[in-house]
Amino acid sequence: MARVFLMQTRAEMLKFWRVPAFAFFSLGLPLIIFTFFGLRQATQPLYPHAAITVGTYVMASMAAYTVGNVMVFSFGMALAIERGQKQDLLLRASPLPPAIYLLAKVVNAALFALVALIVLFVFAHFTASVNLAAGTWVTLAARLLLGSIPFIGLGLGFGYLVGPNAAPAVINFVYLPTAFASGIFIPVNQLPDFIKGLAPYLPLNPFVELGWNAIGVNTDRAVSTDVLYLVAYAIGFFALALWAYRRDTAAKFA
Amino acid sequence: MPHAIELVGASKKYGNFEALKNVSFAIEKGSLVAMLGPNGAGKTTSINLMLGLRRPTAGKALIFGDDPRSIATRRRFGAMLQESGVPQLLKVTELVELFRSYYPNPLPTDQVVKLVGLEEKAGTLVKDLSGGQTQRLYFALAICGDPEILFLDEPTVGMDVEGRRVFLRAIRDFASGGKTVLLTTHYLEEADELAERVLVIDKGNLIADGSPQEIKSRVAGSKISFTSGAPFDAAALSGLPVSAADVSDHRVTLMTNDPQAVLRELFRRNVDMLNLEVRGADLEEAFLSLTGRG
Numbered sequence: 364m365a366r367v368f369l370m371q372t373r374a375e376m377l378k379f380w381r382v383p384a385f386a387f388f389s390l391g392l393p394l395i396i397f398t399f400f401g402l403r404q405a406t407q408p409l410y411p412h413a414a415i416t417v418g419t420y421v422m423a424s425m426a427a428y429t430v431g432n433v434m435v436f437s438f439g440m441a442l443a444i445e446r447g448q449k450q451d452l453l454l455r456a457s458p459l460p461p462a463i464y465l466l467a468k469v470v471n472a473a474l475f476a477l478v479a480l481i482v483l484f485v486f487a488h489f490t491a492s493v494n495l496a497a498g499t500w501v502t503l504a505a506r507l508l509l510g511s512i513p514f515i516g517l518g519l520g521f522g523y524l525v526g527p528n529a530a531p532a533v534i535n536f537v538y539l540p541t542a543f544a545s546g547i548f549i550p551v552n553q554l555p556d557f558i559k560g561l562a563p564y565l566p567l568n569p570f571v572e573l574g575w576n577a578i579g580v581n582t583d584r585a586v587s588t589d590v591l592y593l594v595a596y597a598i599g600f601f602a603l604a605l606w607a608y609r610r611d612t613a614a615k616f617a
Numbered sequence: 618m619p620h621a622i623e624l625v626g627a628s629k630k631y632g633n634f635e636a637l638k639n640v641s642f643a644i645e646k647g648s649l650v651a652m653l654g655p656n657g658a659g660k661t662t663s664i665n666l667m668l669g670l671r672r673p674t675a676g677k678a679l680i681f682g683d684d685p686r687s688i689a690t691r692r693r694f695g696a697m698l699q700e701s702g703v704p705q706l707l708k709v710t711e712l713v714e715l716f717r718s719y720y721p722n723p724l725p726t727d728q729v730v731k732l733v734g735l736e737e738k739a740g741t742l743v744k745d746l747s748g749g750q751t752q753r754l755y756f757a758l759a760i761c762g763d764p765e766i767l768f769l770d771e772p773t774v775g776m777d778v779e780g781r782r783v784f785l786r787a788i789r790d791f792a793s794g795g796k797t798v799l800l801t802t803h804y805l806e807e808a809d810e811l812a813e814r815v816l817v818i819d820k821g822n823l824i825a826d827g828s829p830q831e832i833k834s835r836v837a838g839s840k841i842s843f844t845s846g847a848p849f850d851a852a853a854l855s856g857l858p859v860s861a862a863d864v865s866d867h868r869v870t871l872m873t874n875d876p877q878a879v880l881r882e883l884f885r886r887n888v889d890m891l892n893l894e895v896r897g898a899d900l901e902e903a904f905l906s907l908t909g910r911g
Contacts, residue, residue, distance in 0.1 A: 370718035374707060381706040381742075448702030453758070456668045456698065456768075458691035458719045616670055 367459065371467035379437070379471060389436065390479050393429040394486050397421060400548060405491035415579055418491030423503060423578045424547045425487075426480055427571040430507045433476040434514035435521065435538050436531075438468065442522025443530035446611065455616065469515060473508055480504050495578065503577040510573045510593055513566055516600030523607035547571050551583075566596040619682030621646040621766055621797040622667055626676035629662050629821075636662040638821040639676065644799060644814075646765070649792045651812035652801045653832070659821040660801040661699060664770045667799070668696055680766065692720055694766040695759035699774070705744035709735055709754060712743060713761050720762025732787055733757040749780045756784065760791055767791060769800035773807060785811055809833060837861060837872035840896055841879060844868055846889035853888050 380386060401421030409415045445451060454464065484500060487493040495503070518534075525533045542548065544558045545567035551559060562568050569589035572582040576589070584592075620643040629637040637659045644650050654660050665671040666678040669685030683690045703712060710726055717723035724732075730739050733753040738746060746754060752775065759767055769788070773781045788811060792798045802808055808815045809829040817825035817832060825832055837860040845867045854862055854871070857879050861872040873879050876895050883890065 367718045370715050374704065374711065374715045377711060378704050378706045445702075445704075448705070449700055450702045450704065452670070452698055452701035453696070453703060453755075456670055456691070456696045456701075457716065458688050458762075460688055617672060 364460075364463070368463050368467060371459070371463055372470050375467050375471035376474070378441075379475060385436070385440070389429070389433050389475065390482050393425045393432075393479065393483050396428070396548070397425045397483065397487060398490070401425070401487065401491055405493075409580070416491070416493065418487060419493045419495065419578055420575065420580065422483065422487040422491065422493050423574040423580075424571055426483055426503060426507055427567065427574045428542055428547050429479045429483060430476045430511045431514045431542070431567055431570060432538060433479055434472055434511045435518040435534055437472045437475065438515055438518025439521035439525070439534045440527075440530050441468065442519065443525055443527040446523070447527030451612075451615070472515070476508060476511065477504065480507070499578060503574055506573045506577050507570070510570050510590075513593055513597040513600050514570075516597055516604050517566070519604035520600060520607050523604065523611045541565055541567050545571060564592075566593070566600075569593050569596075618646075619679070620644060621648075621681060622799060623679040623682075624663065624666065624676065625679065627663070627666055627673045627678055628675040629659075629666060629671060630674045635821050637666070637673075640818070640821070640823045641676075642816060642823060642826060644797060646797050647795050648814060649789075649798045649812050650800075650814045650816060651808035651829075652799065652816045652818060653803065653805060653808045654801075654818040655803055658818045660803075660818055661770055662821075663818065664696075664698075664768055664799070664801060668694070668698075668768060692762070693764055694768060695762055695764040696768040697755045697759040697770060697772055699770045701755070703743055703754070703758070706742060708740050708742055709746070709757075710739045712754070713757055716758045717761045720764065722763055723761055724763045726761070729757050729761045732760070732790070734783055734787075749776050752776060753780070753784065756787065764796075766797045766799070769798065771801055771803070773802070773804075805833070805836065834874070835860075836874075838874050838897060839872070839876040841871040841873065841876055841894070842869065843890035843893040846891055853883070853886055857882055 401418050403417070405416060405418030405421075407417050409417055409420050484493075484504075521530065521534055521537075544554065544562055545551075545565045546554065546562055547567060551562045551568070554562060563583065569584070569592035572584060572589045573586065573593075576582045576586050582589070622644040624640050624642055627637060627640050628635070640659075640663065652660050652663060662671065666673050667680065667685060669678070669691070678685060680690050680694060685691065685694075707715070710730060713726050713729055717726060717729075730736055733756050735750060735753055735757065738750055743751070743754065752772070756769075756772065759769065767788075772788070773784055776784060785807070788798060788800070800811070809832075812829060815825070815827065815829050815832045816823060825835065849864050849867060849869055851862070851864060857871075857873075858875045859871045859873050859879060863870040871879060880895070
């Protein structure tokens with residue numbers, strides 16, 4: 364069983380890295396956005412007398428954006444493509460346990476997200492002089508990787524609902540505005556009023572708060588409350604994914 | 618000992634359409650069986666029930682007496698499906714190695730790649746393979762686990778003559794080791810060439826089950842058609858080895874396995890024939906004689 368899992372994970376990784384556009388989009392785009400938002404006054408304190416610099420804050424925001432993006436996109440796109448090519452047909456007739464299929468995708472996505480985080484951290488360290496204690500780097504990365512579980516559910520939901528051609532557009536159309544409305548690029552208090560009221564309830568807001576909190580920002584909510592929100596979102600998104608999966612398979616395999 | 622493959626009163630409805638109607642048969646371990654029928658006859662539906670890809674509306678599909686949906690049962694068969702896909706961004710050997718890992722006692726990768734004649738393409742990405750090569754890759758994935766049962770749904774569709782010849786030999790080689798093979802086809806010659814038993818399926822019914830010789834003798838191989846100069850008298854056909862006859866207006870169409878004898882007799886009886894045409898019956902036509910739909 365361990366061998367199946369290793370082989371399946373290896374196959375997932377090979378497929379992944381052979382799509383340079385995806386690798387660039389996931390690794391490169393956060394760096395470009397960081398350059399726009401994070402390099403201006405990078406070493407200035409976030410607010411007067413704050414210990415946290417603007418660069419560090421923007422890096423934590425982009426870290427959340429990156430991890431969430433990898434999860435939603437890798438699951439959403441991969442499943443939409445696999446369904447479009449009818450790969451699910453042969454897999455379903457094969458002895459591959461579904462749990463291993465899913466777990467291999469999770470491990471692959473988590474590793475990819477970790478690589479994307481390291482690339483971002485190194486970039487921010489050298490371009491914006493971001494310096495954190497060793498434990499803080501680890502806490503930031505660990506919190507975001509664990510906190511991204513709801514976005515796996517969301518990605519799975521997209522993957523079973525949307526076709527392969529529409530998937531990139533639909534996922535971007537949902538993910539990018541949500542990131543803006545959650546205060547990832549622009550602080551929540553600078554958003555239009557009607558979004559300001561909505562922001563705390565969007566899934567990316569408690570997620571990015573986990574990151575901000577890790578670097579020492581006083582967030583609006585306690586970490587425990589953020590975790591509670593994310594657990595609720597995880598339940599909701601996985602329920603959506605399960606419904607979408609059943610809807611998809613009921614038609615094909617009834 | 619349970620049968621290798623068994624359908625027990627299996628029916629399948631898609632909405633109001635009855636794709637399979639109360640079909641029962643059992644296939645013993647070690648046999649090579651062809652399921653023959655025209656397009657839309659219910660062959661793929663039968664295979665999908667046996668693979669557990671579809672649930673029968675009534676009845677049962679069993680593999681070695683077990684539910685084909687369980688992982689343990691699936692480790693005992695390999696399948697080559699129509700219209701299924703595989704990851705495009707893996708190389709041939711990577712994909713074979715991946716599928717091997719799903720099975721407890723797989724064949725060596727090199728041996729599988731060689732058996733299907735893809736040595737030259739071992740390092741090629743799946744997306745860069747030709748149609749015929751992709752087809753052979755699917756076969757490689759079906760056999761790489763050295764399964765006890767092999768399901769092949771229309772395996773030679775789209776293959777050129779040479780590819781088909783190599784492929785049929787590979788199937789025979791595989792079957793010779795005590796394996797059970799069930800393939801679907803709509804070519805009578807293919808079933809004849811390969812199988813020791815042929816199941817004929819049409820409109821969701823199992824209409825014949827026998828050796829290729831038995832099936833062939835019941836299926837008309839040729840179609841004779843002509844226009845009669847005078848109003849045609851059906852009595853002119855009496856005693857002829859004709860399995861189906863259709864007379865509409867002055868056009869006469871006959872299905873037979875012995876066109877020479879029929880023509881000789883028609884000439885001898887001085888039947889006035891214009892625009893005489895004799896050709897091999899395609900499967901759809903050949904089945905008319907079996908199904909009595911003529």
